[in-house]
Amino acid sequence: MTRAKRGGTPADDAARTEAKPSAAPESPCAAATRRPGRPRNEALESTIIESVLDLLEHDVPLADLSMERIAKEAGVGKATVYRRWSGKAGLMLDVMRSLEEENPELPGESVRDDLVLLLEFLRRRGLAKRNSALLRTVITQVKAQPELWREYHDTVVQARRDALLAVLRRGIGSGEIRGDCDIDVLADLFVAPMLSRALLHEWKELPEGLAEQIVDTVLDGVRPRT
Template identity: 90%
Template sequence: MTRGKRDGTPAEGAERTTAEAAAPGAACAGRRPGRPRNEALESTIIESVLDLLERDVPLADLSIERIAREAGVGKATVYRRWSGKTGLMLDVMRSLEEENPELSGESVRDDLVSLLEFLRRRGLAKRNSALMRTVITQAKAQPELWREYHETVVQARRDALLAVLRRGIASGEVRGDCDIEVLADLFAAPMLSRALLHEWKELPEGLAEQIVDTVLDGVRPRG
């Protein structure tokens, strides 16, 4: 087999063993311990998984061998970085994470719209939607995958929503006799339903405002 050059540049078609050596980063769940990171190569592998998901390939059919073939690397290259498919999928989910939108803190209504508009835009992104549907579908078969997704993505979004609702209750903009967890569901569920369960439905501009205003009308203090 053709070896790399003496200066460390990998030869064409090689396993990129030299290119794989880079400054180490924080270890993620499922990642092989002590393996130096090559972010470019890891990004290529993660992008390959996302491409397969976009083509509606089910998670059950995403073997390490198929992922490696799609990425143009050997199986050993993938296994050096992740102990298995679950660990790899956790990093795939992390790659699509975004920061929560910055909220003004002045209007509860406007902050709720900002949070729902963030969900709407994520729903319009085909990769995000495909990944979320895959995670939900595999939740029972892959409990670790669901837990990690919930802890790193879902809970952060929900905490931001709950914080706005608590502020609304304190300011008198939202009734205080409602279960705050139910309130959060009333705001988020319509958008998530369209994005995840009824992906054929449109997510038009103005939908976030429509949902927020409709729910707020029912949960404002009486009298």
């Protein structure tokens, strides 16, 4: 991912004159919801997100990141931040999403090839986590906030699993996978070896070809019996 460089914009100057909206106690889900109806300024939002990443990269604990401190680091008014995120939980979700790659586009022609693409995405994600101190820092700090981590899981991680389940259902429908397989267990059989190496046994390699090896091994065991 290419991180945006920080810098002032004309929108920053105008935003400094705005008053902070009244803030009410928020739930994690409400905090993750952007305020409706405000105009988008993607450059300004990128500047704010980049500022959060810079603070985390310099070992500032998530608990110490107030909206006021984030606004100061970004060089904008506090009201500018509150107009885009009702609270820190919603902002941190977007910070996490900024470190994500888009899910791979699946051609939909071959169940086997689509499964390989999804597992290759996980392999590259695991390599990125190993190679990026910033990504490790952000993930570690967000995991320490259970409600925030749950929201991230429900909006980002679940989307990846849903894509995998859709491919498996297609494989069952086409007869490439046995219909008596529990689809949730089947999904775990495909992703668990990759996640085990990426997250639990980080000293193990994630070599090229691993996605193909996992997919072919599992498919060999779940093809229709003759």
